[in-house]
Amino acid sequence: MTQSWQIGDIKITQINEFAVEVGELxxxxAEATPDAVKAVPWLYPDYANENGQTLWSVHSFVIDTGSSVVLVDPACGNHKDLPLIPAWGGLDTPYLKRLEEAGYAPKQIDYVAITHLHLDHVGWNTVLDGDRWVPTFPNARYTFVQDEFEYHRGLTEGATVTEDLGHAVTYNGADPDIHKQTRLVFEQSIQPCVDAGLVDLVPQNHTICDGVRYTSTPGHTKSHSSLTIESGGQTGFITGDFVHHPIQAAQPTWSSRGDWNRELSSERRVEFMESVADTDVLVFGTHFAGHSVGRIVRDGDAYEFAAV
Ligand SMILES: [Zn+2]
Known part of the structure; x- marks a missing residue:
């Protein structure tokens, strides 16, 4: 079932790609051990199971302002080579059909916005046409934050990485070579859009269209950006992987092992939770399973994610 929310005059719709298999993440x-997870009762049942395992989703959000349609974080895509997380590669999901059923044909997408250039946020940028990768959204401007784009392009050329992607080696047959994976992401999901002349490299905090702007939230990647949506006095915030899982409301200092800079990620999350706690800001969780949209409410010294 397609879910939508309203921020003033702007409509936001979730397009699901897949539910992450339990246990995969x-x-x-690291701190989210089964006992630690079970100590946060409001995580159950959408964000954790009774064994204390965290639950995750891969999906996108479509922002429809009435005059522009922005697709945020187009997931993993079909038929991609993803040696870093093999289970997410070679997919064949009806994501584009779901997008159409939600009222958005590929040609209607005006902008593609990307919180960061990881494999599960750029996949539907392109589709296979025979044996060639071509842009999925021919009328879209693919707006990438320039610093984020250049950092990842540097990885394709062998730049040093600080991310600890050790978790990936626990996946069946995973290849933890981040340089190789980033090269594949560029070849299959980024470069075809550049070659078609559809890419705009934009500064941090760039306004994409009226009511929709990037908001710098570094930490998960060097120049990770979330999305802020404002209309009619209301505010929405699409997290990207800045808030990776709802448990980070209860424990904002817990960072993901895949974060580029865990201290920075933690600091910015603490600031963020404090700034939105007990306000009307609607938070859209990019990897939140089940009810992915809600508000941050104060819960003693920490916070709770209260789904709407
Ligand atoms: Zn992600």
Whole structure:
């Protein structure tokens, strides 16, 4: 079932790609042990199971302002080579059919916005046409934050990485070579859009269209950006992987093992939770399973994610 929310005059719709298999991301947030997860009762049943395992989703959000349609974080895509997380590669999901059923044909997408250039946020940028990768959204401007784009392009050329992607080696047959994976992401999901002349490299905090802007939230990647949506006095915030899992409301200092800079990620999350706690800001969780949209409410010294 397609779910939508309203921020003033702006409509936001979730497009699901897949639910992450239970156990696949165990250990990604090192502190989130089964006992620690079970100590946060409001995580159950959408965000954790009775064994204390965290639950995750891969999906996108479509922002429809009435005059522009922005697709945020187009997931893993079909038929991609993803040696870093093999289970997410070679997919064949009806994501584009779901997008159409929600009222958005590929040609209607005006902008593609990307919180960061990881494999599960850029996949539907392109589709296979025979044996060639071509842009999925021919009328869209693919707006990438320039610093984020250049950092990842640097990885394709062998730049040093600080991310600890050790969790990936626990996946069946995974190849933890981040340089190789980033090269594949560029070849299959980024470069075809550049070659078609559809890419705009934009500064941090760039306004994409009226009511929709990037908001710098570094930490998960060097220049990770979330999305802020404002209309009619209301505010929405699409997290990207800045808030990776709802448990980070209860424990904002817990970072993901895949974060580029865990201290920075933690600091910015603490600031964020404090700034939105007990306000009307609607938070859209990019990997939140089940009810992915809600508000941050104060819960003693920490916070709770209260789904709407
Ligand atoms: Zn992600």
């Amino acid at each position: 165990d250990g990604l947030i």
